[in-house]
Amino acid sequence: MNELASLWPTGYRAALVVSIDVDGPYGHINANGPDDYFWRGQTAYDLAAGTPRLLDLLKDRGIAATFCWVGRCVEDRPDLVERAERDGHESSIHSWDHRYYTPMSDDEQRADMQRTFDAIVAVTGRHPTGHKTPAWRYNDRTIAIAQQLGLTWRMDVAGGDLPWVVRPDASLAPVVELPPSRFYDDYTYFIEQTVTPRATAEFWCEDLDVLRDEGKLLCLTVHPFVSGRPGPSRALADLIDHAIDLGDVWIARAHDVATHWLANESARLTVR
Ligand SMILES: [Zn+2]
Numbered sequence: 001m002n003e004l005a006s007l008w009p010t011g012y013r014a015a016l017v018v019s020i021d022v023d024g025p026y027g028h029i030n031a032n033g034p035d036d037y038f039w040r041g042q043t044a045y046d047l048a049a050g051t052p053r054l055l056d057l058l059k060d061r062g063i064a065a066t067f068c069w070v071g072r073c074v075e076d077r078p079d080l081v082e083r084a085e086r087d088g089h090e091s092s093i094h095s096w097d098h099r100y101y102t103p104m105s106d107d108e109q110r111a112d113m114q115r116t117f118d119a120i121v122a123v124t125g126r127h128p129t130g131h132k133t134p135a136w137r138y139n140d141r142t143i144a145i146a147q148q149l150g151l152t153w154r155m156d157v158a159g160g161d162l163p164w165v166v167r168p169d170a171s172l173a174p175v176v177e178l179p180p181s182r183f184y185d186d187y188t189y190f191i192e193q194t195v196t197p198r199a200t201a202e203f204w205c206e207d208l209d210v211l212r213d214e215g216k217l218l219c220l221t222v223h224p225f226v227s228g229r230p231g232p233s234r235a236l237a238d239l240i241d242h243a244i245d246l247g248d249v250w251i252a253r254a255h256d257v258a259t260h261w262l263a264n265e266s267a268r269l270t271v272r
Helices: 003-007 026-032 037-043 045-061 071-076 078-086 106-124 142-148 186-190 197-214 230-246 254-263 265-271
Strands: 014-022 066-069 090-093 164-166 175-177 217-222 249-251
Touching: 014 045, 014 197, 014 230, 014 254, 026 037, 037 045, 045 071, 045 078, 045 230, 066 071, 066 078, 066 106, 071 078, 071 106, 078 090, 078 106, 090 106, 090 254, 106 142, 142 175, 175 254, 186 197, 186 230, 197 217, 197 230, 217 230, 230 249, 254 265
Parallel strands: 014 066, 014 217, 014 249, 066 090
Antiparallel strands: 164 175
C-alpha cells in the first residue's frame, strides 16, 4: 500500500462516489427546446422507472449514493426524494430546470441554486451541501457563489483524480472540488455512442483498478433515464459489485468525501 492510502479512512485505499443526476425531461428541454417531443418522451423514463430501479439497485447492495436533483424534479416527484433520504442517500443541487450556468449572471446563478436548495429542504428538512452544474456548463463565478451559499462541495471540473480545496473568498468556509469526468459519465457510452453494458463496466472497473492502485478517487455520474434502463443498469451494478469485492474501496457520498477531505487537510499537506 502506498503513502496515498493514508488519505482515506482507516481500512480504505481508494474512494468511489456514485452520483446520480436526476434531470427528468428538463435537461433535453433546456438543450433542445420544449417542442422536442422525442426527447421529452424518452426522458419521461427518468422519474417513472429509472430512478426507482436505481434506488432498488443501491438498496440491494447497501450503498449510499449522491442524488443531484433538478429542482423541478423535486417538485414533480417529492416521493422519490423522500425515498432516497430514507435509504440514506444524499440530496444535492443540480439547478432548478437544467439551464446552463455559463451565460448566467451571479444573481441568476445564486437564485437558481437557492430555489433548488429550498425545494430540497422543503421535502427532506435537511440542507443540501453540494452542487453539480447542468452538463458541467459552469462559469468562473459559479464556485464563488456556491461558497457564498455555504455549500461544502461541487462536482464540475475534471482537474485530477483527487479532491482539492478552494477558497474564492478567504473569509468564508472552503469548498471541496470533487472531479467528475466524461469518461465516468453514462452519456458517453449509451447516448453519444452505443457501447455494451459489459464493455462499459469493463472501462469503469479498469479505471477503478488503476485509481485503487494509486490511492485515488472515482466520481461516477449516471442518469436514471440512461443507467436506470435494464441493460445499462448492469454496468453500474458491475462497477459497484467490483468495488465491494475489492474490499478496500470506500463507497461514499460526495458530502462524506468532502468533509473527510477538509478534516484531514493539514495531515494531507504534510504527506505531500
Ligand atoms: Zn444533468
